[in-house]
Amino acid sequence: MKTALIQEKPGKLNNQNTSTHPEESLDSSVEIQDKREDLETVNPFSDWDDNPFDPDDLEDLGEVYPQEKSAKTKQKPLEEHLDEQPEVEVEKPKKNYLFTPQVALSLLAIFGSVYVITRPCVIGECQVIDIAKEQAQKSQETIQNVTTSQAPGIAKEELDSAIKQLKRIPFWSPYHRQSRALLSVYNQESKELEFVVKALWIAGLASEEAQNPPYEVEEWDKIKTRWEEAIAQLQQVPPENIIYPFAQARLEQYRANLTEVRGRLALERQAGRTLADAKKAAQVAQARQGVARGVESWQLVYDTWQNATNTLASVAPGTTAYQEAQLLLARYQPQLEDARDRKTIEQVGLDAYNRAVSNADQAKIFAERGAWSDAVKYWSQAVTFGKRVPMSSSYHVEMQPLMTSYTESWKQAEAENKVATRVNTARQDLKTACTGSPTICSYSVSRDLITIRLAPNYVEKIEETALTGDRSGNPEKRNEAEKHVQTLKIALESISDNAQIPLEVYKPNGEKIGVHIPNS
Structure with a gap:
């Protein structure tokens, strides 16, 4: 904790006051004291140590008169006595006139007078008052000289001893008025010391209960209440009391402790709320994970798990929720990693x-x-x-x-x-084959048929060359023409075979002169 809690050892309160409510015990003690003072004015024997009207005292008086006591002793029946001693004449007991009610009253009056004059401070000087004052002075010195938390308790015991001495003085004493005045002062001082003693006792309980945090909210609230009760007790000490500086010092410390405890209480409450938020986020993530399909839904699952783990990581250390948060964090982290992997897979x-x-x-x-x-x-x-x-x-x-x-x-x-490649290749090859001077042929190519139409000029030239050779008797001219036609034929068939497209050749007039089916 930021401020060290003041550790007070709890114990029994002085005067055996074990009440858990200081105000009730103090009020009842004052009420009893007032009743006692009222009774003293009515019954002069109420303040005596030995009450002359006590039946036990009357029995003690019988010891002085053995014949009276023997008269109470159980006797044998007359007939049995006569049977044992028939020769002796039994005489009737004589009446005893020594102990009569008048004599008893006289003795009581004598003893009462002796008791009255032998009470403290009835005759001569009153040492009881001096002793009481010494005890009261000693109580103040204890407060001034003893610096430990035991000082108020010791001082109260000493002051209560003085009060006990003063109560011995009967109302018929000439010092009765003085003793009453002192009693009024000492009782008030004792009551104020009682505030401090109870504050120390309550603070001791609070210190012990706060030794091994963390605690649940309920426990911190209980400790907070104890410090508030201790402070409330100290606040009742008036400034004129000699214990006031001591009470103020402890009051400052207790307020610091109360502030610290309130902070721990608030921290514990916040940690509890944070833990609850993380659990809710995890539940939502699990629900979304069960129906997730596609990158967007898995992205949402991942974001929800991320929120849950981040929330758990924000739970403050030193709280009861922190340990549970760490356990849940270890459980949620694999879920977060799985969601991240699934999100990545879905994205890919x-x-x-x-x-x-x-x-x-x-x-x-x-x-x-x-x-x-x-x-x-x-x-x-x-x-x-x-x-x-x-x-x-x-x-x-x-x-x-x-x-x-x-x-x-x-x-x-x-x-x-x-097919398109073969067609294109065929076109390229036909372009080459049909190009010449004059133009050899025209062509059209589809995926099903290659159509070749020989050019009129080319046909005329071939025919003219062949005829010229025949007319001149030069066979080489005819061979040259035939060779050119054969070369064209071979080229066209090769193009058809490569393209795997049937070939048809036509004359310029549209007459089909050749067909070629490619090899499969």
Whole structure:
């Protein structure tokens, strides 16, 4: 604690006052004292140590007269006595006139007079008052010289001893008025010392009860109440009492202790509320975790567990809630880590899922345009990202039917791309084959057919060359023409075989002159 609690040893209160309510015991003692003073004015024997009207005293008086006592003794029956001694004549007992009511009253009056004149301070000087004053002075010296917490108790015992001495003085003593005056002062001082003694006793209990914190709110509240009671006792000590400086010093210390205890009480209450908030957050996290699907829901689960653990970590040390908070923190931390891992998995799954869908959308666009090469590229990426969706992710289930579709689309795109590649290659090759001076042919290529139409100028030139050779008798010219046509034929068949597309060749007039089916 910030302020060391004042440790007072609890014990029995002086005058054997064990009441737990100081005000009730003090009020009852004052009331009893007032009743005693009233009775003294009525019964002069009320203050005597030995009451002459006590029946036991009357029995003691009988000891002086043995014949009276013997008269009370049980006697044998007359008939038995006559049987034992028949020869003796039994005489009737004579009446005893020594002890009569008048004699008893006279003796009581004598003894009462002796008692009255032998009471303290009836005749001569009154040493009892001097002794009482010495005890009262000693009580004040104790307060001034003894610095421990035992000083008020010792001083009260000494003052109570003085009060006891003064009470011995009877009302018929000439010193009675003086003793009453002193009694009034000493009783008030004793009552004020009683406040301090009870405060020390209550403070001792509070100190002992606060020795081994932490405590529950109820226990701290009980300790707080004790310090408040101790302070309330000290506040009743008036400034004119010699014990006042002592009481003020303790009052300052007790107030500091009360402030400390109130702080601990507030801390304990706050720790309890914080612990309760953490438990509620954990319950919410568990409920959300049971139905979590997707990155957003797992993010919310993670945030809730994070809130629960952060709240537990804020529980103040030195409180009863702190130990429980540490145990719960050890239990909640794995839940937080699991939620974080699931959140990460879900995030990875979501990213892969989104990228797979995005690439698939791009592939569809390129496929519609016939850009099969790009379509194959994006379908391939869509399948690759789809495979990256973790199996433990909630997106894995959603990804599976899409993966089937994406894979089929990818295969189709690859097939289409191969066809398109062959077609494009065929076009490039036909362009080369048909280019010449004059132009050899024109062409059209589809995925199902390659159509070649020989150019009129090329046909005329071939025919003219062949005819020229025939006319001139030069076979080389015909061979040259035939060789050129054969070369074109081989090139066109090769293009058809590579493209795996059937080939048809037409004359300029539209007459089909050749067909080629590619080798499978």
